[in-house]
Amino acid sequence: MARKNLIEISAPNPARVETVAPRDNRPIAGFVPQERSTAPVGGITKTLGNITEKMERASELERQLAAGQAIVELDTGLIDASFVSDRLAIDAAELAQLVEQIREHGQQVPILVRPHPETRGRYQVAYGHRRLAATKELGIRVRAVVRDLTDGQLVVSQGQENSARTNLSYIERALFASRLEDRSFGRDVIMAALGVDKAALSRMLIVIRQVPLDLINAIGAAPDIGRRRWLELGERLEGADIEKIIAELSADDARRIPSDERFQRALVLATKRTAASKPAIAKTQVSGVPVTIKKTASGATFVFDGKTAPGFDQFVQERLKGLFQEFNKDRGA
Numbered sequence: 001m002a003r004k005n006l007i008e009i010s011a012p013n014p015a016r017v018e019t020v021a022p023r024d025n026r027p028i029a030g031f032v033p034q035e036r037s038t039a040p041v042g043g044i045t046k047t048l049g050n051i052t053e054k055m056e057r058a059s060e061l062e063r064q065l066a067a068g069q070a071i072v073e074l075d076t077g078l079i080d081a082s083f084v085s086d087r088l089a090i091d092a093a094e095l096a097q098l099v100e101q102i103r104e105h106g107q108q109v110p111i112l113v114r115p116h117p118e119t120r121g122r123y124q125v126a127y128g129h130r131r132l133a134a135t136k137e138l139g140i141r142v143r144a145v146v147r148d149l150t151d152g153q154l155v156v157s158q159g160q161e162n163s164a165r166t167n168l169s170y171i172e173r174a175l176f177a178s179r180l181e182d183r184s185f186g187r188d189v190i191m192a193a194l195g196v197d198k199a200a201l202s203r204m205l206i207v208i209r210q211v212p213l214d215l216i217n218a219i220g221a222a223p224d225i226g227r228r229r230w231l232e233l234g235e236r237l238e239g240a241d242i243e244k245i246i247a248e249l250s251a252d253d254a255r256r257i258p259s260d261e262r263f264q265r266a267l268v269l270a271t272k273r274t275a276a277s278k279p280a281i282a283k284t285q286v287s288g289v290p291v292t293i294k295k296t297a298s299g300a301t302f303v304f305d306g307k308t309a310p311g312f313d314q315f316v317q318e319r320l321k322g323l324f325q326e327f328n329k330d331r332g333a
Contacts, residue, residue, distance in 0.1 A: 071110050073141040079113060079123045079132060082158055083151070084179045098134040107131060107143045112157060114149040126154045127161040152189050155180055159193025169221040171230060174204035175213075181205065203227055210234025215242060218249040219266055220259025229263070236270035245269045 111128025125132060126149060128142075135142040149157065159176060168176070173194055180190045191201055207230045215237075248254060248269060249262050257265075284293045290305035290312065304313035 070146065071143050072146050074113070074123060074144050076132060076136040076140075076142050078121065079125060079142070079144075080116060080119075081129065082125050082154065084155060084158075084176070084183060095130065095133055095137070098130055099137050102131070102134050103138060107135060110143040110145050112161070113144045113146055114154060115146065117151075124154070126157045152185065155185065156189060156193045160195060169223040170226050171207070171216055171219075172221055174207050174230070175216065177201060177204045178208040200227075203231065207231060207234055210237060212242060212246075215246050215249075215266065218246045219262045222259045222263040224260045225263045229267070233263070233267050233270060236267060240270045 111131050112126040113123040114126060116122035116124045132142055177190050177194055180193065187201065191197065211230065211234050245266055249266060254262055254265065290308040292303040294301040294303065
């Protein structure tokens with residue numbers, strides 16, 4: 001009877017290793033199943049055969065671990081988060097659902113980790129933070145693929161897996177992009193991690209510059225809110241009382257509603273603040289003079305028509321001091 005492609009090898013704690021059968025169901029490279037012999041074998045030959053077999057299995061396991069093809073069961077206490085966060089927070093309801101799924105069916109998809117670059121014997125997650133949190137809550141080992149990754153390879157794997165599984169909202173992806181930029185990753189790495197082009201990445205970074213992090217945290221992931229709405233909120237925030245908006249969204253009643261609804265509330269509050277703070281403008285012109293005067297309750301703005309009279313603005317600017325002195329003289333100052 002031929003041996004199965006799927007082999008299991010016991011390894012010392014903290015990890016138990018299980019190799020994965022190749023996708024095309026062919027034998028693993030370098031491992032050729034042999035038919036069991038029914039003929040008597042001498043003791044020495046049998047011992048040598050066992051040693052050779054174990055050495056071949058150990059070599060194959062080492063090769064697969066180096067290639068990241070093995071699934072290892074790790075103690076969750078030995079695994080640290082990625083050095084750059086890609087999400088705001090794990091939703092409690094989603095986590096509870098995932099815990100029940102794993103409790104009932106087991107962990108179907110392994111996480112990806114790398115040996116910790118600074119602490120021997122520990123690991124660092126590339127992706128699978130929710131699965132790690134769920135297995136930790138269940139008190140069981142987590143199934144993981146271990147692979148040597150550079151920082152750049154880790155964040156690209158982290159971003160691409162989340163993009164493929166579509167479990168990050170737009171604002172979380174934008175925050176991930178911003179955090180990668182803060183850590184001096186190049187635009188090419190960030191675009192590869194998020195699967196976006198230059199224009200899309202630029203808009204993500206604009207949103208993060210316009211919307212303060214404290215407000216983003218107060219709103220939450222807002223999974224149904226996309227790029228256009230976040231850009232709209234960023235524009236509405238100009239002139240708005242952002243601290244008051246954050247305070248309102250952080251109140252107990254607001255924390256109990258979904259984050260998508262908190263976003264809508266923030267947009268309404270920002271729009272009201274903008275409308276209330278926008279001064280009324282009255283425009284006037286002096287006949288024959290290429291200047292428009294915009295007056296508000298607190299001041300006035302002179303807008304010079306550069307096409308009709310180029311250089312006239314500089315001419316007036318050079319004479320402002322004299323005009324002001326004349327103004328003060330006329331009113332007896």
